[in-house]
Amino acid sequence: MKSLIEAGRRFYSRNWVLATSGNFSAVVSESPLQLCITRSGAHKGTLTPRDFLTIDGSAKPVGRTSARPSAEARLHLEIVRARNTGAVLHTHSVWSTMLSEHHASEGGLALHGYEMLKALEGVITHLHREWVPILENDQDMARLAGDVARVLAQHPDAHAFLLRGHGLYTWGRTVAEAERHVEAMEFLLETVGRRSQM
Amino acid sequence: MKSLIEAGRRFYSRNWVLATSGNFSAVVSESPLQLCITRSGAHKGTLTPRDFLTIDGSAKPVGRTSARPSAEARLHLEIVRARNTGAVLHTHSVWSTMLSEHHASEGGLALHGYEMLKALEGVITHLHREWVPILENDQDMARLAGDVARVLAQHPDAHAFLLRGHGLYTWGRTVAEAERHVEAMEFLLETVGRRSQM
Amino acid sequence: MKSLIEAGRRFYSRNWVLATSGNFSAVVSESPLQLCITRSGAHKGTLTPRDFLTIDGSAKPVGRTSARPSAEARLHLEIVRARNTGAVLHTHSVWSTMLSEHHASEGGLALHGYEMLKALEGVITHLHREWVPILENDQDMARLAGDVARVLAQHPDAHAFLLRGHGLYTWGRTVAEAERHVEAMEFLLETVGRRSQM
Amino acid sequence: MKSLIEAGRRFYSRNWVLATSGNFSAVVSESPLQLCITRSGAHKGTLTPRDFLTIDGSAKPVGRTSARPSAEARLHLEIVRARNTGAVLHTHSVWSTMLSEHHASEGGLALHGYEMLKALEGVITHLHREWVPILENDQDMARLAGDVARVLAQHPDAHAFLLRGHGLYTWGRTVAEAERHVEAMEFLLETVGRRSQM
Numbered sequence: 001m002k003s004l005i006e007a008g009r010r011f012y013s014r015n016w017v018l019a020t021s022g023n024f025s026a027v028v029s030e031s032p033l034q035l036c037i038t039r040s041g042a043h044k045g046t047l048t049p050r051d052f053l054t055i056d057g058s059a060k061p062v063g064r065t066s067a068r069p070s071a072e073a074r075l076h077l078e079i080v081r082a083r084n085t086g087a088v089l090h091t092h093s094v095w096s097t098m099l100s101e102h103h104a105s106e107g108g109l110a111l112h113g114y115e116m117l118k119a120l121e122g123v124i125t126h127l128h129r130e131w132v133p134i135l136e137n138d139q140d141m142a143r144l145a146g147d148v149a150r151v152l153a154q155h156p157d158a159h160a161f162l163l164r165g166h167g168l169y170t171w172g173r174t175v176a177e178a179e180r181h182v183e184a185m186e187f188l189l190e191t192v193g194r195r196s197q198m
Numbered sequence: 199m200k201s202l203i204e205a206g207r208r209f210y211s212r213n214w215v216l217a218t219s220g221n222f223s224a225v226v227s228e229s230p231l232q233l234c235i236t237r238s239g240a241h242k243g244t245l246t247p248r249d250f251l252t253i254d255g256s257a258k259p260v261g262r263t264s265a266r267p268s269a270e271a272r273l274h275l276e277i278v279r280a281r282n283t284g285a286v287l288h289t290h291s292v293w294s295t296m297l298s299e300h301h302a303s304e305g306g307l308a309l310h311g312y313e314m315l316k317a318l319e320g321v322i323t324h325l326h327r328e329w330v331p332i333l334e335n336d337q338d339m340a341r342l343a344g345d346v347a348r349v350l351a352q353h354p355d356a357h358a359f360l361l362r363g364h365g366l367y368t369w370g371r372t373v374a375e376a377e378r379h380v381e382a383m384e385f386l387l388e389t390v391g392r393r394s395q396m
Numbered sequence: 397m398k399s400l401i402e403a404g405r406r407f408y409s410r411n412w413v414l415a416t417s418g419n420f421s422a423v424v425s426e427s428p429l430q431l432c433i434t435r436s437g438a439h440k441g442t443l444t445p446r447d448f449l450t451i452d453g454s455a456k457p458v459g460r461t462s463a464r465p466s467a468e469a470r471l472h473l474e475i476v477r478a479r480n481t482g483a484v485l486h487t488h489s490v491w492s493t494m495l496s497e498h499h500a501s502e503g504g505l506a507l508h509g510y511e512m513l514k515a516l517e518g519v520i521t522h523l524h525r526e527w528v529p530i531l532e533n534d535q536d537m538a539r540l541a542g543d544v545a546r547v548l549a550q551h552p553d554a555h556a557f558l559l560r561g562h563g564l565y566t567w568g569r570t571v572a573e574a575e576r577h578v579e580a581m582e583f584l585l586e587t588v589g590r591r592s593q594m
Numbered sequence: 595m596k597s598l599i600e601a602g603r604r605f606y607s608r609n610w611v612l613a614t615s616g617n618f619s620a621v622v623s624e625s626p627l628q629l630c631i632t633r634s635g636a637h638k639g640t641l642t643p644r645d646f647l648t649i650d651g652s653a654k655p656v657g658r659t660s661a662r663p664s665a666e667a668r669l670h671l672e673i674v675r676a677r678n679t680g681a682v683l684h685t686h687s688v689w690s691t692m693l694s695e696h697h698a699s700e701g702g703l704a705l706h707g708y709e710m711l712k713a714l715e716g717v718i719t720h721l722h723r724e725w726v727p728i729l730e731n732d733q734d735m736a737r738l739a740g741d742v743a744r745v746l747a748q749h750p751d752a753h754a755f756l757l758r759g760h761g762l763y764t765w766g767r768t769v770a771e772a773e774r775h776v777e778a779m780e781f782l783l784e785t786v787g788r789r790s791q792m
Binding site: 014113114115116119124125126127180181183184186187190191194195197198 | 609612613614615637686688689691692695696731733757758759760761787790791
């Protein structure tokens, strides 16, 4: 929880989680599956322990709590199941929002030739081609969770995906690895976005 | 007052209230109407309690004070009356200034399709269409207050407006809600502005 | 001196005085004229009292010191004499550098229609037209000081000027007023620069 | 080591070493040649003494350590030998990445006319022409070290070079001088990059 709080503070200073956007989770139990996740409506730059709750594998709160989990809790669960990962981070930056709109009709965007790709787990050369899928945004979370599961299955090597007009989802075995993926992806998206303006 | 001071510090770190620009208020009494408001000329990044004063419903200082209220105090009062709100925040960013010029001839700009719209109170889907009215700037505050009242009546659902070449006005039931609206609007304006460069 | 140190720290956080660029001074005696000025080569983000020295009206150090004044000390003296001012601040931002190149052939650029102009001392309306002269850069400080004196005389209402490829000079009766002018000018230059990209 | 830690913190706050990118070294012994260098995989914004190790002139760790030196350790050694320098800093910013791609086919880019060039050691006029070589990126460090040695010999006056899609290398007699070169080069690259968008 402490590392999620600190990640939130850093993301806020970079304008990646303005206005209560974004949500974060970490696996606290694998069997049965339980996630520690940010509550709905919390400001991600000034999180405290009271801004977290524990949910089970069907996104229901565990124990007594008046807090509601982030609306996107089901997306976190789909990611954890599909990738067997330990932490999920969703950020909401200007560049990820812009590029998710700009490349929406292509269903994703490719990243290639950048040394920064090596910050993604398992990537060992800048010649790697990373496909970042873009999903249509949807307020129906059951339907969107299904879309996420399908896209993760179609792109088993993807380290992240974008929701259109909504930002970035990435993950890692630990919060530190997931935060490294956020920094790498935000860097790459800004670079690609600015290059398209040259 | 403490939450306005902290909001000012955060806005300054983001370059949204440079050079004493911007002004903030919060309702301290509803009947009779009284606002706590920043004094004219105060730097919004380093506010202290002495940079605030209380005004009544006609923008006159309450009690003894040598400070003058922000020149835009009447605009704050119009907003509080029209929206029955608890706090008003005016920021002055590069992107809000640019877009207020760029879209001035259209009288406003539309925001649509962005998840960040859900940070605006009462908005529940990215498919929401938010119209942000743009008013011509004016140094005659009585006349400008009239313009503000008219625009707020014409657009009863608007969460914010722009003054041309002058920046953003938004509000909320609490300072926290108003600050969330500032962050959301500044994010959306930067996103729209940068997209128009792609 | 304390206010110059703090201004330097703030400018550095905004990337306006990277790599020891920029220089600051304040009048410590009017008759005979003496300035407290940053030494040559000091980093402006981490100034200490030892990074300052006192110079007389011919830019010579007063008292024993091994430090040399900023190479641009003569420009500070010309400004103090021409404007009867108390503080001079030179910043070196990306946008001021870009615009000083972009508009060099016109000899300056005009700022008009922006509320932020009212942060310049004596300006009371956004309809004000501020002409910001641009001087060719020159490593011959005696010659450049002559150019500065001439331009200040030609434009008695100017609040600031640009050196081509070199950044912004502005001033004020106090360090606080000069810093407000820096913030206002950097805001306006960034706004004008970004608008030209739309 | 302390100055490298502080440089890392400052670079991180400017987004120049996101996601464990970048690496830093300082000469601790000239004969035999030994460098103190960041370990592979360390986050450069939050370095501690345990994130450093000492290597000899063939990039092998000195003493017992479980840490591996940065993959680019051989590049640092080539620079120290070619330039007889005391510190080497590699940063990885958006603008250096973009420009290294944009000008790759020309084999470098020229910087000319900017006062900021004088922040580079030995440069005394903005009329200086600095050629910044761009090398193709390569995961074979022995081969890339050979390329670096050849480019440094071909351009004996160069203060820095870019690796394509990978960022900036610069150096100095001290960490402070190398950091000044980083700030100057990042400023110049951002300025050149943004000007090409006007």
